[in-house]
Amino acid sequence: MKYIEAQNYKLEIGSLVNSSLSELLKSSYAKSKKVIIVDENTKEYCLDALITNFDDLKEAEVILLPVGEENKQLFIVQNVWEALTEYGVGRHDLIINLGGGVITDMGGFIASCYKRGCDFINIPTSLLSMVDASLGGKTGVNLGYYKNQIGVFSNPVALFLDPSFLETLPDDEYLSGYAEMIKHGLISDAQLFTDVINCMNGEFEFNEELLIRCIEVKNKIVLIDPNEKGIRKILNFGHTIGHVIEGFYMESSISHGHAVAIGMVMEAYISMKKNGLSEIEYMTIENSILGFYGLPKFSDEDIQEMIEMLQNDKKNSNNEIKCCLLKSIGDCTYDQVVSEKIFLETFLHFKNKQINLN
Numbered sequence: 001m002k003y004i005e006a007q008n009y010k011l012e013i014g015s016l017v018n019s020s021l022s023e024l025l026k027s028s029y030a031k032s033k034k035v036i037i038v039d040e041n042t043k044e045y046c047l048d049a050l051i052t053n054f055d056d057l058k059e060a061e062v063i064l065l066p067v068g069e070e071n072k073q074l075f076i077v078q079n080v081w082e083a084l085t086e087y088g089v090g091r092h093d094l095i096i097n098l099g100g101g102v103i104t105d106m107g108g109f110i111a112s113c114y115k116r117g118c119d120f121i122n123i124p125t126s127l128l129s130m131v132d133a134s135l136g137g138k139t140g141v142n143l144g145y146y147k148n149q150i151g152v153f154s155n156p157v158a159l160f161l162d163p164s165f166l167e168t169l170p171d172d173e174y175l176s177g178y179a180e181m182i183k184h185g186l187i188s189d190a191q192l193f194t195d196v197i198n199c200m201n202g203e204f205e206f207n208e209e210l211l212i213r214c215i216e217v218k219n220k221i222v223l224i225d226p227n228e229k230g231i232r233k234i235l236n237f238g239h240t241i242g243h244v245i246e247g248f249y250m251e252s253s254i255s256h257g258h259a260v261a262i263g264m265v266m267e268a269y270i271s272m273k274k275n276g277l278s279e280i281e282y283m284t285i286e287n288s289i290l291g292f293y294g295l296p297k298f299s300d301e302d303i304q305e306m307i308e309m310l311q312n313d314k315k316n317s318n319n320e321i322k323c324c325l326l327k328s329i330g331d332c333t334y335d336q337v338v339s340e341k342i343f344l345e346t347f348l349h350f351k352n353k354q355i356n357l358n
């Protein structure tokens with residue numbers, strides 16, 4: 001079991017049965033009602049492992065949410081709050097979020113606002129939620145096509161990360177998670193970037209050490225700047241454009257990681273144009289990423305719409321679009337003002353690159 005010092009909660013990596021979950025349930029939550037939030041896939045593939053191994057969860061209420069980013073919306077949250085009320089769940093009860101980033105984001109938000117805040121535990125089951133979404137305290141939902149517009153910073157009481165859940169994860173969801181791992185390398189550690197790409201290329205098998213290195217990148221940044229006033233902003237590299245792509249293509253189900261991967265290539269292109277990223281490094285990034293993630297096709301009208309969506313990005317201020325840009329691989333700057341003209345040129349540059357969207 002690996003223990004990582006997080007903000008004010010336990011972060012344990014390793015087999016759930018060897019973790020402190022059982023002890024936590026018996027000590028702090030012995031008399032509490034327990035509610036487990038799952039989606040259709042984590043109900044099928046992950047719930048049994050939890051309920052059969054932990055007697056204290058045998059009586060837990062299970063709330064099943066529909067799969068997918070398009071369901072990360074307030075009306076679902078309201079349904080869950082109503083269900084919690086029906087079950088008589090109170091402030092001293094416990095919610096366990098068992099799932100990918102949609103479940104940990106939405107479940108964290110549900111718990112944090114219910115009766116002004118009720119304790120929750122995150123048990124991430126997708127690669128993306130293990131390396132990124134479940135840690136750091138950002139919770140929330142989308143507002144229509146606008147990503148994560150409603151939410152709060154709120155930490156779980158514990159985060160248990162058991163890599164064995166990944167055994168049932170489909171390949172394209174692995175790929176989605178790898179995108180955030182690539183990001184952790186690009187923003188802070190050139191060797192990590194190379195290692196993640198080499199792992200994706202099959203030079204060595206995915207392993208727990210690589211997972212832990214990625215988690216440590218995020219955790220260290222969050223510890224310095226939990227409320228994203230400064231350095232934490234670099235974790236948004238690739239997300240200014242990525243969130244717009246994810247929102248724009250929500251109906252055709254382009255995954256979060258896929259959208260972020262495309263966003264990273266496009267923001268690296270802007271970094272080369274205006275932030276001193278060398279052409280050689282830019283080409284390394286483009287070739288590494290586009291080898292795995294196909295570019296979506298966009299028309300001139302699509303581009304116009306996406307640029308309008310950029311104006312609603314959460315990081316903007318004073319009517320300026322703010323972006324994270326690389327200086328080199330492993331070194332990222334934030335709060336860089338990027339004009340609509342540059343975004344337009346960037347989208348047009350990528351418009352004609354070949355498509356491979358599944």
Ligand SMILES: NC(=O)c1ccc[n+]([C@@H]2O[C@H](COP(=O)([O-])OP(=O)(O)OC[C@H]3O[C@@H](n4cnc5c(N)ncnc54)[C@H](O)[C@@H]3O)[C@@H](O)[C@H]2O)c1
Nearest residue numbers: 041045100101102125126128129132133138165168169256
């Ligand atoms: N809060 C943050 O800091 C943060 C950071 C990054 C991403 N996010 C959010 O995370 C979300 C993306 O996360 P995601 O990719 O995990 O999405 P997701 O929760 O939709 O999971 C992806 C898919 O994998 C399935 N799945 C999950 N675990 C499985 C398992 N063990 N076996 C089989 N199938 C499994 C899910 O049912 C779903 O179909 C986005 O909404 C994004 O905005 C949040």
